[in-house]
Amino acid sequence: DAGVIQSPRHEVTEMGQEVTLRCKPISGHDYLFWYRQTMMRGLELLIYFNNNVPIDDSGMPEDRFSAKMPNASFSTLKIQPSEPRDSAVYFCASSFSTNNSPLHFGNGTRLTVT
Amino acid sequence: AQSVTQLDSHVSVSEGTPVLLRCNYSSSYSPSLFWYVQHPNKGLQLLLKYTSAATLVKGINGFEAEFKKSETSFHLTKPSAHMSDAAEYFCVVSGNAGNMLTFGGGTRLMVKP
Numbered sequence: 001d002a003g004v005i006q007s008p009r010h011e012v013t014e015m016g017q018e019v020t021l022r023c024k025p026i027s028g029h030d031y032l033f034w035y036r037q038t039m040m041r042g043l044e045l046l047i048y049f050n051n052n053v054p055i056d057d058s059g060m061p062e063d064r065f066s067a068k069m070p071n072a073s074f075s076t077l078k079i080q081p082s083e084p085r086d087s088a089v090y091f092c093a094s095s096f097s098t099n100n101s102p103l104h105f106g107n108g109t110r111l112t113v114t
Numbered sequence: 115a116q117s118v119t120q121l122d123s124h125v126s127v128s129e130g131t132p133v134l135l136r137c138n139y140s141s142s143y144s145p146s147l148f149w150y151v152q153h154p155n156k157g158l159q160l161l162l163k164y165t166s167a168a169t170l171v172k173g174i175n176g177f178e179a180e181f182k183k184s185e186t187s188f189h190l191t192k193p194s195a196h197m198s199d200a201a202e203y204f205c206v207v208s209g210n211a212g213n214m215l216t217f218g219g220g221t222r223l224m225v226k227p
Contacts (some may be wrong), residue, residue: 100146103158
């Protein structure tokens, strides 16, 4: 299995531009999570899906952030418009639906907004 | 409600000496507990997990952790540190509500030659 695949690995954009981050979870996993990691705040859960349905988006910082999961093998996290304070590493993770099932993380997308 | 406290933000050891990374948790449920490692520019990788079976859990790369309910602790240990162990380590608790995980703040392990 290739693991969780995220693209792009690095994204540099100017303030005000739209950014789309992509994630392919591990086949068969029915939970998908989006996290953001910064030095100041550590790891923050933004949103998670179960069977492609958003369950909890209370971690999404503002309306500028949106996430979709159109099917079991693909999810996007969009920021529009982007701001410098959105600069961070964004991780996607997936797992099976048991409470002792570990998360499998992608290698992340490092976003820099200038 | 659940929470995780990693007692040290940084730990420095010499190569070949023991490693101890401390973690305390609180949970209203019988928790599942995990340790993850994050190497630079990488995602988090599972080291080991506790799921109410044996209290001493062995993981990858020679790490192990002991679940102590009376102390609400789940400390991570390794008998002999290797340079490749230098990374950030996260203690994580999973409660009863689906796959909701709570991450500790992380401990950065430095290994000196």
